[in-house]
Amino acid sequence: MPAWINLPNLLTLLRLLLAPLVIRAILAGQHVQALALFTLAAVTDVLDGAAARRWHASTPTGAYFDPIADKCLLSGVYLALAVAGIVPWLFVAIVFGRDIYILAGSAFVMLVTAHRKFPPSIWGKVSTFVQISTAVVWMARDVIQSPAMDSFAAAMLWPCGLFTIWSGLHYTWIGVHTLRTH
Numbered sequence: 001m002p003a004w005i006n007l008p009n010l011l012t013l014l015r016l017l018l019a020p021l022v023i024r025a026i027l028a029g030q031h032v033q034a035l036a037l038f039t040l041a042a043v044t045d046v047l048d049g050a051a052a053r054r055w056h057a058s059t060p061t062g063a064y065f066d067p068i069a070d071k072c073l074l075s076g077v078y079l080a081l082a083v084a085g086i087v088p089w090l091f092v093a094i095v096f097g098r099d100i101y102i103l104a105g106s107a108f109v110m111l112v113t114a115h116r117k118f119p120p121s122i123w124g125k126v127s128t129f130v131q132i133s134t135a136v137v138w139m140a141r142d143v144i145q146s147p148a149m150d151s152f153a154a155a156m157l158w159p160c161g162l163f164t165i166w167s168g169l170h171y172t173w174i175g176v177h178t179l180r181t182h
Contacts (some may be wrong), residue, residue: 004061
């Protein structure tokens with residue numbers, strides 16, 4: 001059996017496979033199904049990292065595919081929520097803009113230096129957690145349908161947007177530091 005086939009990587013693969021199902025459920029207005037599938041996908045994100053640490057099962061394949069699975073899930077979910085008219089497009093632009101900005105910055109660092117490792121920062125992890133939490137709240141809002149949930153969901157956009165922007169600024173600082181030291 002290939003070395004990359006282990007529980008953490010299979011959980012990452014499951015998250016990647018769940019992403020289009022969550023997106024389809026959002027676009028079809030199947031709010032309970034979307035929330036359940038997204039919650040399952042989010043749990044795989046927690047479990048794959050925990051399993052990799054617990055059983056020392058980290059692999060280059062997992063390190064490569066884990067952020068891809070995260071981005072496919074979160075970007076796809078936020079795009080679907082915007083297309084369905086559930087979250088504002090401006091918010092989605094902030095999430096996508098930060099990701100594109102980080103990719104462009106990483107590409108530039110790779111172009112002008114020999115640096116090739118870009119581990120997630122603490123603020124990147126916090127931003128991902130807040131983005132996942134915000135998506136859960138917005139999908140739960142469509143299931144629960146109450147004024148309190150509407151207010152809570154609207155309020156969640158602010159910390160999510162701020163953490164997203166802050167993590168982008170933090171990655172900028174890391175990129176500048178990397179350029180100065182290489």
